[in-house]
Amino acid sequence: MAGKIVINEGLCKGCILCVEFCPRGLIKPTKELNAKGYYVVVFESDDGECTACTLCAVICPEVAIEVYRE
Amino acid sequence: MAGKIVINEGLCKGCILCVEFCPRGLIKPTKELNAKGYYVVVFESDDGECTACTLCAVICPEVAIEVYRE
Amino acid sequence: MLIKTVFAGFGGQGVLLMGYVLAYSAMLEGKHVTYLPSYGAEMRGGTANCVVSVSNEEIASPVASSPDVAVIMNNPSLERFQNQIQSGGMIYVNSDLINFRPLRGDVILYEVPANTLALEVGNDRAANMVMLGAFLKRTPLVKLETAQEVVGKVFVDKPGVIELNREALLAGYQSIGGE
Amino acid sequence: MLIKTVFAGFGGQGVLLMGYVLAYSAMLEGKHVTYLPSYGAEMRGGTANCVVSVSNEEIASPVASSPDVAVIMNNPSLERFQNQIQSGGMIYVNSDLINFRPLRGDVILYEVPANTLALEVGNDRAANMVMLGAFLKRTPLVKLETAQEVVGKVFVDKPGVIELNREALLAGYQSIGGE
Amino acid sequence: MKKVFSRTKALKPVPFHYCPGCGHSILHRLVAEVIEEMDLIDRAIGVPPAGCAVLAYNYFDVDMGEAPHGRGAAVATGIKRVLPDRLVFTYQGDGDIAAIGTAETIHAANRGEKITAIFVNNAVYGMTGGQMAPTSILGQVTTTTPRGRDSSREGFPINFTEVLARIKGTAYAARTSLHDPAHVLKTKRILRKAFEAQMGGLGFSVVEVLSPCPTNWKMSPPRAFEWVKEEMVKHYPLGVFKEIEGGSLAD
Amino acid sequence: MKKVFSRTKALKPVPFHYCPGCGHSILHRLVAEVIEEMDLIDRAIGVPPAGCAVLAYNYFDVDMGEAPHGRGAAVATGIKRVLPDRLVFTYQGDGDIAAIGTAETIHAANRGEKITAIFVNNAVYGMTGGQMAPTSILGQVTTTTPRGRDSSREGFPINFTEVLARIKGTAYAARTSLHDPAHVLKTKRILRKAFEAQMGGLGFSVVEVLSPCPTNWKMSPPRAFEWVKEEMVKHYPLGVFKEIEGGSLAD
Amino acid sequence: MSEELELMRGTYAIGEAAIRAGCRYYFGYPITPQNELPEYMSRRLPEVGGTFLQSESELAAINMVLGASMAGARVMTSSSSPGISLMQEGLSFMAGQELSAVVVNMMRGGPGLGNIAPSQSDYFQATRGGGHGDYRQIVLAPSSVQEAVDLTYRAFDLADKYRMVVLILGDGMVAQMMEPVRFPPMRPLEDLPSKNWTLTGAKGRPSRILRSLILDVNDMEEHNWKLVRKYQQVERECPLWEEFMLEDAEMVVVAFGTAARIAKGAVKRARKEGVKVGLFRPITLWPFPFQALRGLYQRGVDTFVVFELNAGQMIEDVKIALGNGPQLLSYARPGGVVPNPQELARVFSRLVLSRRTS
Amino acid sequence: MSEELELMRGTYAIGEAAIRAGCRYYFGYPITPQNELPEYMSRRLPEVGGTFLQSESELAAINMVLGASMAGARVMTSSSSPGISLMQEGLSFMAGQELSAVVVNMMRGGPGLGNIAPSQSDYFQATRGGGHGDYRQIVLAPSSVQEAVDLTYRAFDLADKYRMVVLILGDGMVAQMMEPVRFPPMRPLEDLPSKNWTLTGAKGRPSRILRSLILDVNDMEEHNWKLVRKYQQVERECPLWEEFMLEDAEMVVVAFGTAARIAKGAVKRARKEGVKVGLFRPITLWPFPFQALRGLYQRGVDTFVVFELNAGQMIEDVKIALGNGPQLLSYARPGGVVPNPQELARVFSRLVLSRRTS
Ligand SMILES: Cc1ncc(C[n+]2csc(CCOP(=O)(O)OP(=O)(O)O)c2C)c(N)n1
Ligand SMILES: Cc1ncc(C[n+]2csc(CCOP(=O)(O)OP(=O)(O)O)c2C)c(N)n1
Ligand code: SF4
Ligand code: SF4
Ligand code: SF4
Ligand code: SF4
Ligand code: SF4
Ligand code: SF4
Ligand SMILES: [Mg+2]
Ligand SMILES: [Mg+2]
Numbered sequence A, B: 001m002a003g004k005i006v007i008n009e010g011l012c013k014g015c016i017l018c019v020e021f022c023p024r025g026l027i028k029p030t031k032e033l034n035a036k037g038y039y040v041v042v043f044e045s046d047d048g049e050c051t052a053c054t055l056c057a058v059i060c061p062e063v064a065i066e067v068y069r070e
Numbered sequence C, D: 001m002l003i004k005t006v007f008a009g010f011g012g013q014g015v016l017l018m019g020y021v022l023a024y025s026a027m028l029e030g031k032h033v034t035y036l037p038s039y040g041a042e043m044r045g046g047t048a049n050c051v052v053s054v055s056n057e058e059i060a061s062p063v064a065s066s067p068d069v070a071v072i073m074n075n076p077s078l079e080r081f082q083n084q085i086q087s088g089g090m091i092y093v094n095s096d097l098i099n100f101r102p103l104r105g106d107v108i109l110y111e112v113p114a115n116t117l118a119l120e121v122g123n124d125r126a127a128n129m130v131m132l133g134a135f136l137k138r139t140p141l142v143k144l145e146t147a148q149e150v151v152g153k154v155f156v157d158k159p160g161v162i163e164l165n166r167e168a169l170l171a172g173y174q175s176i177g178g179e
Numbered sequence E, F: 001m002k003k004v005f006s007r008t009k010a011l012k013p014v015p016f017h018y019c020p021g022c023g024h025s026i027l028h029r030l031v032a033e034v035i036e037e038m039d040l041i042d043r044a045i046g047v048p049p050a051g052c053a054v055l056a057y058n059y060f061d062v063d064m065g066e067a068p069h070g071r072g073a074a075v076a077t078g079i080k081r082v083l084p085d086r087l088v089f090t091y092q093g094d095g096d097i098a099a100i101g102t103a104e105t106i107h108a109a110n111r112g113e114k115i116t117a118i119f120v121n122n123a124v125y126g127m128t129g130g131q132m133a134p135t136s137i138l139g140q141v142t143t144t145t146p147r148g149r150d151s152s153r154e155g156f157p158i159n160f161t162e163v164l165a166r167i168k169g170t171a172y173a174a175r176t177s178l179h180d181p182a183h184v185l186k187t188k189r190i191l192r193k194a195f196e197a198q199m200g201g202l203g204f205s206v207v208e209v210l211s212p213c214p215t216n217w218k219m220s221p222p223r224a225f226e227w228v229k230e231e232m233v234k235h236y237p238l239g240v241f242k243e244i245e246g247g248s249l250a251d
Numbered sequence G, H: 001m002s003e004e005l006e007l008m009r010g011t012y013a014i015g016e017a018a019i020r021a022g023c024r025y026y027f028g029y030p031i032t033p034q035n036e037l038p039e040y041m042s043r044r045l046p047e048v049g050g051t052f053l054q055s056e057s058e059l060a061a062i063n064m065v066l067g068a069s070m071a072g073a074r075v076m077t078s079s080s081s082p083g084i085s086l087m088q089e090g091l092s093f094m095a096g097q098e099l100s101a102v103v104v105n106m107m108r109g110g111p112g113l114g115n116i117a118p119s120q121s122d123y124f125q126a127t128r129g130g131g132h133g134d135y136r137q138i139v140l141a142p143s144s145v146q147e148a149v150d151l152t153y154r155a156f157d158l159a160d161k162y163r164m165v166v167l168i169l170g171d172g173m174v175a176q177m178m179e180p181v182r183f184p185p186m187r188p189l190e191d192l193p194s195k196n197w198t199l200t201g202a203k204g205r206p207s208r209i210l211r212s213l214i215l216d217v218n219d220m221e222e223h224n225w226k227l228v229r230k231y232q233q234v235e236r237e238c239p240l241w242e243e244f245m246l247e248d249a250e251m252v253v254v255a256f257g258t259a260a261r262i263a264k265g266a267v268k269r270a271r272k273e274g275v276k277v278g279l280f281r282p283i284t285l286w287p288f289p290f291q292a293l294r295g296l297y298q299r300g301v302d303t304f305v306v307f308e309l310n311a312g313q314m315i316e317d318v319k320i321a322l323g324n325g326p327q328l329l330s331y332a333r334p335g336g337v338v339p340n341p342q343e344l345a346r347v348f349s350r351l352v353l354s355r356r357t358s
Helices: A015-023 A053-057 B017-021 B055-059 C015-028 C073-083 C114-121 C125-137 C143-156 C159-175 D015-028 D075-081 D114-122 D124-138 D144-156 D158-177 E021-036 E052-059 E072-082 E094-100 E102-110 E160-165 E181-199 E221-235 F024-036 F052-058 F071-084 F094-100 F103-109 F160-165 F181-199 F221-235 G010-020 G037-046 G057-068 G081-084 G088-096 G124-126 G145-162 G172-176 G215-239 G257-274 G291-297 G314-322 G340-358 H011-020 H036-048 H058-070 H080-086 H087-098 H122-130 H143-163 H171-177 H217-237 H257-272 H290-298 H314-322 H341-357
Strands: A003-007 A027-033 A040-045 A065-069 B004-005 B027-033 B037-043 B067-068 C003-012 C032-036 C047-055 C069-072 C092-094 C108-112 D003-010 D032-035 D047-055 D071-072 D092-095 D108-112 E002-006 E043-047 E062-064 E087-093 E116-121 E170-177 E204-210 E239-243 F002-005 F043-046 F063-065 F089-095 F118-119 F168-177 F205-212 F241-244 G007-008 G025-028 G050-055 G074-078 G103-106 G137-139 G165-171 G180-182 G241-244 G251-254 G276-281 G284-286 G302-310 G329-330 H006-009 H027-028 H049-055 H075-079 H101-107 H139-140 H165-171 H178-180 H239-243 H249-252 H277-282 H284-286 H303-309 H327-332
Touching: A003 A040, A015 A027, A015 F094, A015 F221, A027 F063, A027 G241, A040 C015, A040 D075, A040 E043, A065 D075, B004 C069, B017 B027, B017 B055, B017 E221, B017 F063, B027 B055, B027 F071, B027 F089, B055 B067, B055 E181, C003 C015, C003 C073, C015 C032, C015 C125, C015 C143, C015 F160, C015 G180, C032 C108, C032 G007, C032 G172, C047 C073, C069 C073, C073 C092, C092 C125, C108 C125, C108 D003, C114 C125, C143 C159, D003 F052, D003 G257, D015 D032, D015 D047, D015 D124, D015 D144, D015 H006, D015 H178, D032 H006, D032 H171, D047 D075, D071 D075, D071 D124, D075 D092, D092 D124, D092 G037, D114 D158, D124 D144, D124 D158, D144 D158, D144 H290, E021 E052, E021 E087, E021 E116, E021 E181, E021 E204, E021 F205, E043 E072, E052 E087, E062 F160, E072 E094, E072 E102, E072 E116, E072 H027, E072 H049, E072 H058, E087 E094, E087 E181, E094 E102, E094 E116, E094 E160, E094 F103, E094 H277, E102 E160, E102 E204, E102 F094, E102 H058, E116 E181, E160 E204, E160 E239, E170 E181, E170 E221, E170 G241, E181 E204, E221 H277, E239 H341, F024 F052, F024 F089, F024 F118, F024 F181, F024 F205, F043 F071, F043 H257, F052 G329, F052 H327, F071 F089, F071 F094, F071 F103, F071 F118, F071 G025, F071 G050, F071 H075, F089 F094, F089 F181, F089 G074, F094 F160, F103 F160, F103 F205, F103 G057, F118 F181, F160 F168, F160 F241, F160 G284, F168 F181, F168 F221, F168 G037, F181 F241, F181 H011, F205 F221, G007 G010, G007 H257, G010 G037, G010 G074, G010 G103, G010 G180, G010 G276, G025 G037, G025 G057, G037 G050, G037 G172, G050 G251, G057 G074, G057 G081, G057 G088, G057 G103, G081 G088, G081 H087, G088 G165, G088 H080, G088 H101, G088 H171, G103 G172, G124 G165, G124 H122, G124 H303, G137 G145, G145 G165, G145 G180, G145 G215, G165 G172, G165 G257, G172 G257, G241 G257, G241 G291, G251 G257, G251 G340, G257 G276, G257 G302, G257 G340, G276 G291, G291 G314, G291 H011, G302 G314, G302 G340, G314 G329, G314 H314, G329 G340, H006 H011, H011 H036, H011 H075, H011 H101, H011 H143, H011 H171, H011 H178, H027 H036, H036 H075, H036 H171, H058 H075, H058 H080, H058 H087, H058 H101, H075 H257, H080 H101, H087 H165, H101 H143, H101 H171, H122 H284, H139 H143, H143 H165, H143 H178, H165 H257, H171 H257, H239 H257, H239 H290, H249 H257, H257 H277, H257 H314, H257 H341, H290 H314, H303 H314, H303 H341, H314 H327, H327 H341
Parallel strands: C003 C069, C069 C092, C092 C108, D003 D071, D071 D092, D092 D108, E043 E062, E043 E087, E087 E116, E116 E204, E170 E204, F043 F063, F043 F089, F089 F118, F118 F205, F168 F205, G025 G050, G025 G074, G074 G103, G103 G165, G137 G165, G251 G276, G251 G302, G302 G329, H027 H049, H027 H075, H075 H101, H101 H165, H139 H165, H249 H277, H249 H303, H303 H327
Antiparallel strands: A003 A065, A027 A040, A065 F002, B004 B067, B027 B037, B067 E002, C003 C047, C032 C047, C032 G180, D003 D047, D032 D047, D032 H178, E170 E239, F168 F241, G007 G180, G137 G284, G241 G276, H006 H178, H139 H284, H239 H277
16 A cells, blocks of 8 residues: 655645645645745655655645656 | 504505404404495494404504504 | 506406406507506505506606506595596496586596496496497597407307307497497 | 836846835835836746835836846846946946856956855845845935835844844945945 | 504505505515514615616615626625614525525625625526525426526525524524415514614624516415415524624634 | 655646735635545536636646636536536635625525535635725725725625525535634545535535635735734634535425 | 418417427516516427426526526526626626627516616616626517517527527517517427537537636636627627618607607608608617618718617617717607607607797 | 824825814725725724724625715725625716715726736726716825825815715725825714705705706706716816826826836936926816826827736826827726836836927
């Protein structure tokens, strides 16, 4: 059941809702600005930590997250 | 408790609601037309029959009935 | 010649129908015709009227501020229209229901006991057609036969009453003396 | 001389306040002035801007299709305004937040590390006043002192931040070299 | 002999223009009587509707100001906010209040405006000649429902007073009827309650009155009164749906 | 690896213009996903509002036709009566549906129009800059209630979905929220129910969605989501208020 | 229905003409003096598979029309002055979205509730657009029941051709009066022009948007100019008018609708008394027949009287048409008063007389 | 507040001016670009014992205004184009009932939703009455924040004096722009003119009726003529305009509001290049300053350009004023585009040049 996510930085608006709602705490805010001027977030996970539960994607307002499962 | 009513013929529109609702049946339709062209009604009562219950006046849409009591 | 007739009475008396039969007949006879009913708040309280204009030429106004002829079915309508009629015009009154007469000397008055006559042919609800018949005698804008034909069209859904109404037209027509 | 300046950035960066302090100062110095903020849907997504026009004469249009000067607080605003500035005009950028530079050679660019300087005087929320101070050095539409006076009026309900903002103005002013 | 029933002086001494047997006439008298009895003739301001009662200002001997069709609640809001100590009431037909005036009425109620809506439900658009009203009952033939009102096409008769009763700012909401003298008398008591709720500053009050329209129903007046009793009351139960006590509106 | 979450093709491949953390964006995706899953992309017609979602037509990849502010239900009625087999939905803010659109919405519901209203309750007028909405809660400071909403002046937060649930032509009425992923998922299931009620011809359906507006609430997105959960849900209980089964609407 | 003459009132005739033109949807709200039109539609539309819906208000009605039009239908609503005022926002939206529909306004007298007598006081509203923004609607003003039929029948084609709202502007007289009429044939729905812009679900084509919001000012200007060009095309292609006894007229009466009908009678009367007067009757009020009217002036007529049942509205268009060359007089009767032809003929005679002596 | 100069945005300034003029009631509904006016009123009115109420719609707002006006208050509402369209029925009623109020329209571009940029495309609606019936409203068009203050202050007196609605017609520019302003003094409520027609309860006087329904056509006509006479009085007494650099102008630009402001800048620029152009700025759009404009023509100006931020609406009034004598040109920019003075100056130069050569 291991998974991973891919964040589309261009779409991200830095709302950090994914950060807030990832039950495993795998997404982190950064001080990186994207082209639109938002601080993007990063997925930081060791293999297997992400369960591909999709909750981050479910809450992401920008449809910026894709989720993959083994 | 004897009473009587006075019908203002000029106001009467011949709807016969008073006729319908007088519990004592003291008001009668006629074939008399008033100036506006309506068939007026008459109060026909022997002394004491009318109880001055005011129901005829209460239902009369035209405020055409006044009620008197001994 | 342009003749404007007002038909007036209570709502239930079929005054609009009188006008309609006249107007329809005029159309069938190839005349120019307009029919203008009263409408809206004017009808509150149950009175109704219509103005039928018949002419050989295009008709300018369907309104009649002073009609040539009035066919009147009740007291309030007579009160309202008696002084509007053209000098030299005609007033037909339903003498069964109207208990006063116009004071004017410059109009011709026809008294038609319309309810009585209608009862005689079978039903006093046909009093309107009696009045129309009487009207056609002295205001021959259309032929009696045309009106009778139209009655057939108007009551196409109630064939039972057609004959009655035709007879009522005739009774009214015949009730007025002279040619 | 009519000078139009656009102040632009994110909503929270105090860009409207920069413009307001400039406009107010110009008013106090007896100049003609207009201040036109962006409004409505334009502000959705959190960006904001305003145009301040200062002149010795009546001002026709408060709009600036090509401003003389731009004071820019974030990337998207620089992208949007960099090509609108008059040839020969000036662009002040907050070099702490803006990670690219306009390609044009025909404008004068001032880089102001506004957040850093603001932090130095006490709080990086005063970055806007640093930018305004810098702006006033090379675009001396009003005196620095006037702007500092206005800051006192603007923050009359928060006296605690007045001094900070005055110092930020000064820090910005001094950050730009030359006279 | 003592006069025990005579014309209230809150009505001007002029005959009504309404059709014979029309409920509007009865209700006018009741409203006027209550205004007189509460001694509010010189403090009442009425807002007549577009509808058969459009000429209500010819009858009520109090200040009256016309509203566009359906906007009575908004107009009354404007008056009342300027003159908070006056009695301000609207008089509205079912079309007026429950069709075109839906939004204004619901929001005046929701704001708890201290006004009273007198809502005459005659199940048709009377003035315009008997078209379907929002309150026309299922199966009822009107000039715009020649096949009878059908819920799948024309929707349902709307119980608007119940809707208003559930709005928070409503202090008093009741439905009553005019179909016989007893109900006429009851209607009067209910009108008084509604006015009292207003003058007590409790909130919005509404009284729906089931009222015969013999003309558009094409019935004799006695038959029309019966129809109210037999058909309308079935769809529109009588009663007081809400009555709050002094001060209890605040959340 | 298998992709288990990707963008629905009922959304055009363009970024949203909404503020960071705005509920509109989430809800757009949900609606689009349901349309795709029900295989209605080529049979859906949407009616966007005036409101922050005015540009919804830039995102939904289905036919979209604009309505004047508040008139969504009337516009959708017009569309649906012409094309009875299409999915017709409105997307409306709280101001749009529950203030200016009150009458149109209630009467569309009352007629049992086979349309679905998606009603985004963010307790403010978002697009115009954060004025009081009919749904603003008591005490809430907005740009037109600088002292906080006070029921005696500004009336009560209106529970409009409950009002609609009690209207006879309503087949489905529910309130849901976006304040965490679980509720987002639940919202999607409820949207599907509402669309199914429509396509099943059962009547009017409405889904009220409690939705954060970080910008006008002046909160960070996470804080705004919390506020929905803690404050809004108190005033606006979640749940299905009405759900009728096939054919049972007829009286 | 047959193609014989029938005696019909204006409202019914308009309803029937609409149905024959392919209209299958009617949304509206009662108001005198046009109640018989929705009433007719409520009976008749279901017979032809159409939909009649009595809306909760005029505001709802025009927005239902807007929706039905987006969905591609031939659709109609009708009302009278106050109700039409309530539709102004919707009409502006329909113009912005370029939607077609037919709207009937049977005008009444006075601002506010006024009265229900024949009147023409919504001329400004109809021709200038009572709603906001730069837009126009085609305004057709019948003066007989037959013309009401013919113009209504045509209105739907115009509405579809130009993607515009067409307004039939009448009054209680045209609405209530019965006259003999002959109907044009029933249009089979299959023969109606197809539309490539409607919202029907994106089946086999990209999804569509119909909207009036255009945030970018340059795009908005472009859109407005596009509308203007369309309106200019209509101004070239659509003006309609009637000329009556104009050949040798010394004075021309300009009047439309009911007023024109009365004026025609008055012209005939005045002619009998040797007064050389003629009638110019705009049938389209927008586009106003400027050219044709100007032509009369160029042909030498130097006195014009504008007769209208309002306080003087169309006279502005006549002024614009004629400039300050000719003598321009106003005979205006606001409030529902319909003078009779005799009275009007006297006015004309007096005017011509005073013109001769001056 | 002091009588010093303040830097204030148009919406706030209008709100403050209204309060100083004695306005204590505001009913309105949000719409861009004038939201800050209701917002200001929501803060400020309670401070002076007044009432701010956010209504459920513009329809409700105008009818609340109608009610408050009947009750005798100085009352105001404000909106922008679509919202003003929704008020047309109410405005017609207010005219019929002769009620006074001040209504602010901060216009936006395009029909329908359009956009929120500065535009002048509600000129027709404002000056001809978008509602039904024969009626007018006084229309004041400020072109600076100070003028917005002065006109608003005056508007309440005009409204009371003539028992009319006074419309302040601006746009996003006037609404949103800040400029230095000086406020007139606060009017004590006791000093406001008393009214003998309001509904306050029939205490010590006969009961009163305020209505617009007048069923009898002759009475209705009488009422309409009474309104017309009042409007004629306003036409005599109230026109306002500004003349700028007209003395030796070969060409006159006619523009109002925002457009006039830009035009003034353009005139100055063009003058610098020797182009003899001047500006005529109507301040009251109704009554339009016909006489004054005609006077210019009589003084010999033979070329007029109408510059407006719409597709060409005021030009009709200019045509009516000038007839077909002078050369009349239109420079119209619909949809919210505000050209800059430079651009406009070029247009003027070109026009004057072509005039000289032709
Ligand atoms: C805006 C507007 N639309 C329509 C009308 C026409 N109209 C007048 S009264 C009325 C409805 C009357 O019905 P109701 O409110 O039930 O009152 P009733 O006459 O039955 O007492 C209508 C539609 C109007 N005056 N104004
Ligand atoms: C007739 C009309 N009035 C007002 C407006 C301005 N307006 C646009 S959106 C809106 C309300 C937005 O609030 P809401 O419906 O709650 O949607 P949100 O933006 O919060 O999603 C208003 C008042 C308008 N466009 N049209
Ligand atoms: S899929 Fe689940 S576990 Fe993985 S990052 Fe997203 S929220 Fe965290
Ligand atoms: S939820 Fe989406 S938009 Fe928000 S921070 Fe995470 S990836 Fe970015
Ligand atoms: S008072 Fe009573 S008893 Fe007497 S007539 Fe009237 S109803 Fe009959
Ligand atoms: S109730 Fe009144 S109006 Fe009716 S018949 Fe009796 S007296 Fe006449
Ligand atoms: S139509 Fe009906 S409601 Fe109207 S007055 Fe007549 S009976 Fe009364
Ligand atoms: S203002 Fe609020 S509702 Fe509108 S886009 Fe921003 S967050 Fe969303
Ligand atoms: Mg009714
Ligand atoms: Mg909202």
